[in-house]
Amino acid sequence: MSSPLVEQKIEERNLPFYRRFWIYQKERFPLVAHTPLILAFSYCAVSISSRLRDGVWPQWPSAAVAFLTCLLFFLQLRIADEFKDNAEDARFRPYRPVPRGLVALGELGRLFVLAGLLQLAAALWWNPKLVILLLVTWGYLGAMSFEFGMRNWLKAHPIVYLWTHMLIMPLIDLYASSTDWMVAGMVFPPHGLLFFLAASFFNGVVIEIGRKIRVPSQEEEGVETYSFLWGCSKAVLVWWLMVLMTAVFGCLTAWKADMLAAIGPLLLVAACGCGIVVALFLRRQTERLAKMFEPASALWTLCLYLSLGILPGVIAHG
Known part of the structure; x- marks a missing residue:
């Protein structure tokens, strides 16, 4: 351990x-x-549910509960990663907060539980029926945290692992949308929401691959990036394919919401922008261009969720 790291740890x-x-x-x-990103993600789920259901703006408590719960879900996912990756981090990444002693796993575990209590309180406050889907999402998150009891097998099959x-992404979005349709008295989600959940799944893959694309000089021992597993060229092409799949299901969602003419061109332009990033990288694979995929994934995500979440309401009620 380097001397500066020791001094940082003590301080x-x-x-x-x-x-x-x-x-x-x-x-x-x-x-x-x-x-x-989480605000756009959660609001879009509520808004598109409301639009598919009866074309109205969502109620503000639905949006607030969805946002708070989603924010805490993603925090819980991060904390769960700290637990399951602790041994690898201690060996290969001692500079990270847990290995260097900034926070202890026990403290993060208590924070995880506190987040769950806040999620439960929000669900009970808005509508107790929400607890059903909350428990389902917690259950899947818990199974993920223990790698479904197949850690070594999943590590050997990265596509299945991915x-x-x-799948946690559409589950979280399903819960966020339920703050609208379930509270409105529906037993099942509104027709067409499945397209949105599929878009959410593929967009999650876009974000996951986009944050793990590097050129060889950026690779770290013990960090399995997709550029390391598949090679740089294949990784960025798969990333763009996932962008296109997200766009397809985003357009199908817009079609079900009677907004394809307005939203389709936006998603097409944004997908073409992502394609330009891919083309630039394939032409010249530099560290600077490799770092573009994570912000490009974030911008694509904002475009997807803001267009689907806000445009329909603006056009319908503007």
């Missing part, structure tokens, strides 16, 4: 928890970057 150890957590979130769960873990 951080004496900080109160709230300051240590503030450092932790900046490194591992940056609220400044995540909050706009899609089984990305």
Whole structure:
């Protein structure tokens, strides 16, 4: 362990928890970057449900409960990763917050439970029926945290690992949308929501692959990026294919909401923009261009969820 890291560890150890957590979130769960994406993600789920159901703007408590719960879901996913990757982090990434002692797993575990209590309280406050889907989502999150009891097998099959873990995305979106349709008295989601959930799944894959594309000089020992597993060219082509799949299901969602003419061209232009990033990288595979895929994934996500979540209401009621 390097001397600067030792000094940092000693200095951080004496900080109160709230300051240590503030450092932790900046490194591992940056609220400044995540909050706009999660807000767009959660609001879109509520808005598209309301649009498919009866074409009205969603109620503000639905949007608020969906946002709070989704934000905490993603925090729980990060904390779960800290537990399941602890051994690898300690061996290969001692600079991360948990291995260097900034926060302890026990503290993160208590934070995980507190997040769950807040989610439960929000569900009970808005509509107790929401607890049903909350428990389903918790159950899948818990199974993911233990790698479905097949950690070694999943590690040996990265594509299966990817899609089984990305199924949490449509589950979270289903819960967020239920703050609208379930509260409205529906037993099943509105017709057409399945297209939106499929778009959410593929968009989750876009984000996951986009944050793990690097050129060889950026690769770290013990970090299985998709560029390492598949090669740089194949990884970026798969990333763009996932963007296109997201666009297809986003357009199908817009079609069911009678907004394809307005939303389809936006998604097409954004997908073409992502294609330009891919073309530039394939032409010249540099570190600077490799770093573009994560922000490109974020911008694509914002375009998808803002167009589906806000445009229908603006056009219908503007």
